[in-house]
Amino acid sequence: MTNNIDSVNMKADMKLKQKRTAGQKHGDLRMELIREGLILLDIQGIEGVTIRAVARNAGVAHSAPANHFPSRRAMLTAIAAIVFADLADLTIEAITDLADKPEQAIQAFAETCFQFAFDTPNRYQLLWQRQLIDQDDPALAKEMERVYSALLSVLRHAQVNHRVDIETDAIAIWSMVHGYISMRLDGNFVAAEDTVTNLPRHKAIMLSLIDGIYYRKS
Amino acid sequence: MTNNIDSVNMKADMKLKQKRTAGQKHGDLRMELIREGLILLDIQGIEGVTIRAVARNAGVAHSAPANHFPSRRAMLTAIAAIVFADLADLTIEAITDLADKPEQAIQAFAETCFQFAFDTPNRYQLLWQRQLIDQDDPALAKEMERVYSALLSVLRHAQVNHRVDIETDAIAIWSMVHGYISMRLDGNFVAAEDTVTNLPRHKAIMLSLIDGIYYRKS
DNA sequence: ATGTTAAAATGGACAGTGTCAGTATGACGA
DNA sequence: TCGTCATACTGACACTGTCCATTTTAACAT
Numbered sequence: 001m002t003n004n005i006d007s008v009n010m011k012a013d014m015k016l017k018q019k020r021t022a023g024q025k026h027g028d029l030r031m032e033l034i035r036e037g038l039i040l041l042d043i044q045g046i047e048g049v050t051i052r053a054v055a056r057n058a059g060v061a062h063s064a065p066a067n068h069f070p071s072r073r074a075m076l077t078a079i080a081a082i083v084f085a086d087l088a089d090l091t092i093e094a095i096t097d098l099a100d101k102p103e104q105a106i107q108a109f110a111e112t113c114f115q116f117a118f119d120t121p122n123r124y125q126l127l128w129q130r131q132l133i134d135q136d137d138p139a140l141a142k143e144m145e146r147v148y149s150a151l152l153s154v155l156r157h158a159q160v161n162h163r164v165d166i167e168t169d170a171i172a173i174w175s176m177v178h179g180y181i182s183m184r185l186d187g188n189f190v191a192a193e194d195t196v197t198n199l200p201r202h203k204a205i206m207l208s209l210i211d212g213i214y215y216r217k218s
Numbered sequence: 219m220t221n222n223i224d225s226v227n228m229k230a231d232m233k234l235k236q237k238r239t240a241g242q243k244h245g246d247l248r249m250e251l252i253r254e255g256l257i258l259l260d261i262q263g264i265e266g267v268t269i270r271a272v273a274r275n276a277g278v279a280h281s282a283p284a285n286h287f288p289s290r291r292a293m294l295t296a297i298a299a300i301v302f303a304d305l306a307d308l309t310i311e312a313i314t315d316l317a318d319k320p321e322q323a324i325q326a327f328a329e330t331c332f333q334f335a336f337d338t339p340n341r342y343q344l345l346w347q348r349q350l351i352d353q354d355d356p357a358l359a360k361e362m363e364r365v366y367s368a369l370l371s372v373l374r375h376a377q378v379n380h381r382v383d384i385e386t387d388a389i390a391i392w393s394m395v396h397g398y399i400s401m402r403l404d405g406n407f408v409a410a411e412d413t414v415t416n417l418p419r420h421k422a423i424m425l426s427l428i429d430g431i432y433y434r435k436s
Numbered sequence: 437a438t439g440t441t442a443a444a445a446t447g448g449a450c451a452g453t454g455t456c457a458g459t460a461t462g463a464c465g466a
Numbered sequence: 467t468c469g470t471c472a473t474a475c476t477g478a479c480a481c482t483g484t485c486c487a488t489t490t491t492a493a494c495a496t
Contacts (some may be wrong), residue, residue: 029444047349051483061446063484068444072483130404131265144406165413165422171401172394172423179397180389186348188362195383204383205390212430247473269454279475281455286473290454 004085005035030068030078032058037079041122046129049076076126077133077140083123084143087116092150102158103210109151110177110206117181125185128178148174158214169213176209222303223253248286248296250276255297259340264347267294294344295351295358301341302361305334310368320376321428327369328395328424335399343403346396366392376432387431394427 036057040048051072052062069075094112098105117124126133133140151173155166180202183189194204254275258266269290270280287293312330316323335342344351351358369391373384398420401407412422 045349050481052481062482063447063486064445066445066484070484128400128404131263135405165415167410168412168414168419168422169426171398171407171419172426175397175401175423176390176394176427177397178401179393179395182346182400183389183393183396186346187353189389192385194386196386197383201386201389204386205393208387208390208430208434209394209427210430211434212426212428215433216426216429268452270452280453281476282474284455284474288455 004082004089005038029058029060029064033065033068033075034079034082037075038082038123041079041126042120045122046076046126046132049079051075073132073134076129077137080126080133081137081139081143083120084127084140084147087113087124087127088143088146088150090116091147095150095154099154099157102154103214105154105158106173106210107203107206109154110173110202113177114181114202117185121185124181128182172209172213173206176205180205222300222307223256247276247278247282251283251286251293252297252300255293256300256341259297259344260338263340264294264344264350267297269293291350291352294347295355298344298351299355299357299361301338302345302358302365305331305342305345306361306364306368308334309365313368313372317372317375320372321432323372323376324369324391324428325421325424327372328391328420331395332399332420335403339403342399346400390427390431391424394423398423 033054036054037049040053040057051065051069054075055062055065058064065075069078091109091112094108095105098108135141148170151170152166155169184191184202192201193199194201197204197207199207251272254272255267258271258275269283269287272293273280273283276282283293287296309327309330312326313323316326353359366388369388370384373387402409402420410419411417412419415422415425417425
């Protein structure tokens with residue numbers, strides 16, 4: 001997998017070789033700050049990602065980030081956009097070639113989110129901290145939209161019964177996935193297996209929902 | 219409805235009339251701080267609930283709360299416990315007398331959570347801020363357990379098919395409800411109606427899940 | 437080569453925060 | 467009456483985000 005911070009690194013290097021805007025002392029401090037922010041995020045959690053800590057780790061003055069991010073909120077939003085881009089890439093890759101197998105596609109989508117969240121919990125949580133990031137940011141919204149429209153396209157190819165409001169289904173899937181992850185990361189329950197199917201619980205609850213969507217009585 | 223901060227007020231008044239412990243200048247500063255905290259929470263959101271702001275609004279020195287809460291985290295946890303107690307009362311009341319109608323009981327449980335969250339979004343969000351509150355706090359855990367066991371009791375009375383792992387079902391319901399609320403409060407989508415059933419979307423997604431739980435194919 | 441210019445980086449300052457240490461207050465039991 | 471001790475107070479510290487004036491820097495025009 002090529003994650004978005006690396007590809008962004010390549011872009012930064014190209015930019016450095018191409019031209020450096022006036023007064024720019026580092027190669028690309030903005031990207032350097034985002035990279036340090038991600039490191040701090042993974043290690044210390046969101047609270048550790050302060051403007052001053054990021055500046056310290058990048059080796060610049062505490063007020064240097066202000067030239068690239070007007071506020072801490074803006075900095076966290078930029079980091080979140082990178083994270084969301086990674087998640088979008090992963091989910092889209094997971095559901096490709098499964099357009100004609102909607103139930104598998106939905107499970108693959110969910111499984112990708114689960115794995116991403118449990119592997120990098122702090123990154124996942126950052127995505128949903130409305131207090132700290134700007135949900136209306138265009139770059140962030142674009143990445144979120146990529147995930148959502150991928151999910152919609154799966155459901156569009158799979159109208160096997162009379163239920164046709166695929167937005168409702170998409171929201172149901174999103175809600176289930178996000179709700180389970182949130183509560184797991186909050187420690188409200190632990191990983192366990194369904195005692196009937198012997199599947200991991202996060203798979204089992206998705207099965208229930210998928211059955212409800214595709215084999216609905218009313 | 220009698221919410222828990224009022225009943226706690228009555229207790230505080232009784233205590234004030236009964237006796238005042240040594241050095242206590244206010245009637246019951248701890249409860250007064252929680253009350254001011256709730257007001258700040260509703261108006262300014264979680265970020266506004268600082269130790270110093272609460273102390274200011276209660277008319278005491280900035281370090282007075284330290285005698286009752288060892289940290290801001292502890293103060294927010296105490297507030298969250300009150301909020302969760304309210305939610306527990308509401309949900310339990312909603313599902314009483316519906317033990318033999320499990321599908322209605324589940325919808326009633328969900329609807330109560332939806333209403334609570336949309337009426338008092340800041341209070342609901344506080345409950346799930348793992349960064350800011352102590353999920354392992356006994357008082358908080360007790361109230362959360364009340365909600366969860368109520369949901370379990372509904373499912374226990376309603377094993378209409380071969381699916382018997384009611385914990386999986388309870389977690390699925392909780393996850394769906396919490397996930398939808400979280401994303402709505404985050405502004406990821408707005409209130410809308412299912413275009414097929416003309417039901418509010420939060421009702422529609424619960425119907426899908428309930429169908430999946432009770433009319434599951436596999 | 438030599439200014440010019442504008443972005444970028446700097447250091448200092450300010451108000452706000454959580455938390456800790458030391459001190460005063462006041463009700464209670466001896 | 468005198469300690470005792472929980473409570474509340476003042477003061478301080480380190481840290482934060484953000485603003486400000488200043489200086490540095492690199493690209494550009496001359």
